[in-house]
Amino acid sequence: MRYRSVFAFSFATLLSRIFGFVREGVVAYLLGASGVADAFYAALRVPALLRDLLAENAIQNAFIPSFIEAREKNNRPDVFLGTALLLWLSVAFVFSLIGVVAAPIIVKIMAYGFTGHPEKYRLAVQLVRVTSFYLFLVTSAAFASGLLNSVKSFFIPAVSPVLFNLGIITAGLISTKLTHSPPKYALAMSIGVIIGGLLQVVFLWPFVRKHDFKFSFRIDFHHEQLKKLSKLLVPVALSTGFSRLTLFVNTFVASFLGNGAIALLNYAFRIMNLPLGLFGVAISTVALPELAERAAREEDPSDVIARSFELVLMLALPSTLILILDADSIIAFLFERGSFTRANTYMSAVPLVLYALSVVPASMSKVLLGLYFSYGMVKRPNVAFAASALTNVLIAATISFKIGYPGLALATGLSAWVQFFILRAGSSRLFGFKKEHLASLARLLLVNLVASLAALYSIAHPHLGLKLRWLQDIAAFGVAYAVMFVLVVPEWKSILRVRK
Numbered sequence: 001m002r003y004r005s006v007f008a009f010s011f012a013t014l015l016s017r018i019f020g021f022v023r024e025g026v027v028a029y030l031l032g033a034s035g036v037a038d039a040f041y042a043a044l045r046v047p048a049l050l051r052d053l054l055a056e057n058a059i060q061n062a063f064i065p066s067f068i069e070a071r072e073k074n075n076r077p078d079v080f081l082g083t084a085l086l087l088w089l090s091v092a093f094v095f096s097l098i099g100v101v102a103a104p105i106i107v108k109i110m111a112y113g114f115t116g117h118p119e120k121y122r123l124a125v126q127l128v129r130v131t132s133f134y135l136f137l138v139t140s141a142a143f144a145s146g147l148l149n150s151v152k153s154f155f156i157p158a159v160s161p162v163l164f165n166l167g168i169i170t171a172g173l174i175s176t177k178l179t180h181s182p183p184k185y186a187l188a189m190s191i192g193v194i195i196g197g198l199l200q201v202v203f204l205w206p207f208v209r210k211h212d213f214k215f216s217f218r219i220d221f222h223h224e225q226l227k228k229l230s231k232l233l234v235p236v237a238l239s240t241g242f243s244r245l246t247l248f249v250n251t252f253v254a255s256f257l258g259n260g261a262i263a264l265l266n267y268a269f270r271i272m273n274l275p276l277g278l279f280g281v282a283i284s285t286v287a288l289p290e291l292a293e294r295a296a297r298e299e300d301p302s303d304v305i306a307r308s309f310e311l312v313l314m315l316a317l318p319s320t321l322i323l324i325l326d327a328d329s330i331i332a333f334l335f336e337r338g339s340f341t342r343a344n345t346y347m348s349a350v351p352l353v354l355y356a357l358s359v360v361p362a363s364m365s366k367v368l369l370g371l372y373f374s375y376g377m378v379k380r381p382n383v384a385f386a387a388s389a390l391t392n393v394l395i396a397a398t399i400s401f402k403i404g405y406p407g408l409a410l411a412t413g414l415s416a417w418v419q420f421f422i423l424r425a426g427s428s429r430l431f432g433f434k435k436e437h438l439a440s441l442a443r444l445l446l447v448n449l450v451a452s453l454a455a456l457y458s459i460a461h462p463h464l465g466l467k468l469r470w471l472q473d474i475a476a477f478g479v480a481y482a483v484m485f486v487l488v489v490p491e492w493k494s495i496l497r498v499r500k
Contacts, residue, residue, distance in 0.1 A: 008154055009155065009285060010278045010315070012154070012155045012157075013159075013277050013278050013281065016158065016159060016161040016277075017273075017274050019161075019166060020165050021270070021271075021334055024267060024334070024335065025334060025335060026189075027040065027172065027189065028267065028339065029337060029338035029339060030176070030182065030189075031186060031263070032338070032344070033259075033263040033264050033267075034260060034263070034339070035119075035260075036120070036183055036185075037186075038111075038114075038120065038259065038262040042107070042255070042262060043107075043127030043131055045110060046110060046128050047131050047134040047135045047193075051139070059088075059145075062373065063143075064149060064150050064288060065288070065292040065295070065376075066080070066084075067081065067084075067150055068150055071150075081147075081214070082217045086217070089136070089140065089143075092136045096132050096133045096134075096136045098132075099128060099131075099132030099133075100129050100133070103128040106128055107121060107125050107128060109252075110255075111255035113256040123183050127186060130191060130194070131190050131193045131194070134194055134197045137201055138197055141204055144201070144204035144205050144208045145157030148207060148211070149285060149288070149289065151211055152286075152289055154285060156207050157204065158285075160200045160203055163199035163200050164193075164197060164199065164200050167192040167193065168189050169192070170192060170195075171192025172185060172189045175189070246388070246415060253397065253400050254405055257405050260347075261404075264344065264348045264351065265408060267335055268331070268348045268351040268352035268409060271331065271334070271352055272358070275315075275316050275319035275323065276363060278315070279311070279312065279315040280362055280363030280366055281366065283308050283311045283315075283363060283367060284308070284363070284369070287305075287307075287308045288370040291304055291370050302432060302434065305368075305431050305433075306434075306437040306440075308367040309437075310441065310444060312360060312363045312367075313441060313444035313448065317444075317445075317448050318451065318477065318481060320356050321477070322470070323352060323353070323356040325456065325477075326455075326470040326473050327348075327352040327356075328346060328349040329470040330352075330470050331348045331349055332466045332467045333468065336467065350409070351405065351406045353409075354406055354412070355412055357414070357416070357417070361419065361421075362416045365420045368427055371431070372427070375430060380422070383426075384420075384426075385419065388415040388418045391411070391414060391415040392412060392414075392415035395414060396411040443488050448481070450481075451477045452477070453480070454476045454477055455476050455477040455480075457476065458472055459473055
């Protein structure tokens with residue numbers, strides 16, 4: 001597994017997430033944790049849900065393994081590519097059109113609690129209509145990213161969301177010069193969603209052309225690889241549907257929990273997604289082409305899985321621990337200004353801690369999903385997603401109405417662990433960890449434990465205010481982590497020497 005690719009992807013994702021936090025900061029400054037913010041975020045959930053269902057996850061887990069196999073076996077990859085592209089974009093266009101026409105019904109389904117607040121409901125309907133065609137644009141961008149990932153080009157696809165975020169940021173800032181109405185701020189940023197999606201597509205496709213992918217528009221619906229794609233696509237869509245069912249349920253339940261519940265959860269969720277995107281997605285994305293190649297050649301994938309899990313414990317676990325220990329400080333630093341108050345900071349900190357519980361299992365699950373889909377195995381992923389979704393729904397529908405919106409974050413955290421354990425339990429037929437793999441994972445857990453104790457000591461002796469305390473705690477964690485890493489991880493020199 002190429003460490004350099006992981007770090008390149010992570011660096012690009014970091015740039016994207018920095019702009020993402022600037023975007024969230026603009027939204028927090030302009031809308032705070034208000035009913036308008038709820039309507040804006042609910043509207044974004046619609047194309048985001050379909051994006052995951054029809055574009056990013058489907059292309060990552062179904063298209064890339066199928067395309068790599070067609071390329072490795074020289075089975076008319078140009079015909080397969082042209083047929084798949086035509087089908088994908090056609091479906092995305094139809095669903096985008098449905099979003100425009102059926103916006104009132106979609107909002108009632110997604111956030112029925114809004115119907116008790118007519119102005120919020122009408123605004124959400126308007127914003128859904130504006131953002132619906134983002135699905136078509138993001139599908140085009142996801143297809144381009146998938147092609148680049150298939151030739152192990154990771155930096156450009158990972159950095160492209162910067163342009164999406166810039167579209168929203170620019171639209172939001174310009175709107176402050178034209179109006180002083182929060183609903184109009186939300187409308188402007190929804191238009192920015194479309195602008196950002198268009199910029200992303202314009203940026204990516206020249207790089208696809210540079211790699212000289214061959215497209216044949218001699219459509220062949222009977223292509224052998226298209227059959228494999230269809231075999232994978234339905235289970236991937238079902239798996240994604242199960243996971244996104246939890247997003248729907250959480251949004252639906254939160255719509256009944258008062259003004260600001262959706263927005264507060266969203267701010268926490270965005271922060272949790274930083275380590276998940278930086279490390280979990282990076283590791284699984286880089287591992288997938290290697291897993292697909294090994295599956296096509298019938299080679300043992302154990303080393304790839306072991307290196308991936310080691311990177312999760314080296315990168316995702318430390319950042320998760322920092323989120324748990326410094327949730328309030330991080331939120332205060334990122335969002336506490338303008339309409340976002342100190343009370344909002346503490347109200348977002350609790351769900352952030354609970355959301356953070358999902359980072360490590362979700363990261364490892366992404367790697368295991370790539371393994372299953374590379375081998376064309378779909379039953380176990382579907383069982384895992386179904387069980388995870390059921391866990392989330394049961395917790396959300398019961399605990400949340402007793403303890404409030406933090407219960408929705410708890411549901412997400414616990415369901416991620418359910419998914420991971422089911423995937424791992426069924427993966428023994430595909431690979432097995434060697435003793436040296438298990439020893440390395442154990443040492444990395446010990447490193448994280450000692451570093452966490454150092455961070456706890458730092459938290460107990462603060463020298464900086466709330467907004468900057470996280471810097472002090474990260475410094476303490478980092479020093480302890482580095483010392484322990486050198487002392488107990490014998491292969492540290494080879495790990496830190498970024499491999500090609």
